Amino acid sequence: MAKFMQQRGVKKLLKDRLAVVSMWVIGAYLLVALGVLVGNLFTEGGLKSETELRIGPDNVPGAWATQSAEARLRDATFYLDSIKKASRGSDPAAAYAALEWGSDRLPAWKPDRIESEIIEPADEISTALADHRELEGNVEALALLDRLEQVVRARIGASHDESGNAQRSAGQSFRMLLGTDRQGRSILVRAIYSTKVAVQIGVVSALISVLIGTILGAAAGYFGGVVDVIVVWLYSTFSSIPWIVLLMVLASAFRGGDWDGTLIPVYAAFCLSFWISPCRVVRGEVMKLKELEYVQAASAIGFGRARILFKHVIPNTAHLMFINFSLLFIGAIKAEVILSFLGLGVKNEPSWGVMINHAKAEVLNGFFWQIGTATVFMVILVLAFNTLSDALQDAFDPKHV
Secondary structure, three states: OHHHHHHHHHHHHHHOHHHHHHHHHHHHHHHHHHHHHHHHHHOOOOOHHHHOOEOOOOOOOOOOOOOOHHHHHHHHHHHHHHHHHHHOOOOHHHHHHHOEEOOEEOOOOOHHHHHHHHHHHHHHHHHHHHOOOOOOOOHHHHHHHHHHHHHHHHHOEOEEOOOOOEEOOHHHHHHOOOOEOOOOEEHHHHHHHHHHHHHHHHHHHHHHHHHHHHHHHHHHHHHOHHHHHHHHHHHHHHHOOOHHHHHHHHHHHOOOOOOOOOOHHHHHHHHHHHOHHHHHHHHHHHHHHOOOHHHHHHHHHOOOHHHHHHHHHHHHHHHHHHHHHHHHHHHHHHHHHHHHHOOOOOOOOOOHHHHHHHOHHHHHOOOOHHHHHHHHHHHHHHHHHHHHHHHHHHHHOOOOO
């Protein structure tokens, strides 16, 4: 019976176009997460180091955004100040060679040429620009700004031609696609890396919670008696505590310990609170299933109660397991964002919640690229899982088939 229902359910699921699109979207996220995970294992320093790399000035908007004259001047000044700081060292040649922003760097010139062709002309233009209080709409000031960018920005790139003009690499253009945060780090790279964290938390938390909830709920519904009383008391006690408070208490319990800074506290907080929903749903379903004829027939034949439970009863709750997994996956991602925003979630690596937390000061200054990127990445994944959850229920729930 269970196999027949599952076969019919799969056929119905694959006919739902929105569900198929959602599965492709979820598959893409899983591939990105797997790629980041493999990259961390086989890349020296891990891909995490890419998320902490300064690739340019602070709060640079995305590639297709138009910057104000003041922002352009600020960016040019950032590069100029970095070059001048390197020139003051005891070994300017080594300092220039080590100076890079992502894959962008200065041309391999001798220090005296960098001094004469970049620093000195840029200082003269900067002095002339200081005489102009307003830049926007000021033709003369904008012309000076263009010259300053030509002197400084045009010399910085992944490679250079014979005259020293910069040629930005595809990798650096990709990093700058959605701009930088207030520490000059790539927003896009951090958002992509955060996909691994979100998928990892969602899969582990949802899988463990569904397994715990299904086993406890099925045992309570099938055996009844003392087992049912204990399980009902457990989930009644846990559900009486506001879930956000419970998550905060459980996450705080690990602070200062050996696991602080890892994802273990997050897993523990989610798994100890998310099992309640699948447990209640499965318990109610099993209480109905155990009265059906095929279960009674299996008992009459002489099958053991444990065999009936795991071979005949629990398989017929598979649709509830699928639905609860997708719902808890979504819940884990959203709860991680809340905990990380409060400073109790993910630490020592990027996540969408960490990005939103770091974007608080940026939003006050009218810079929405970081919070917008994290939100869009999260909304697409959550929407795909919501759509798939509805399709799974329509396809596998016996009442809908």
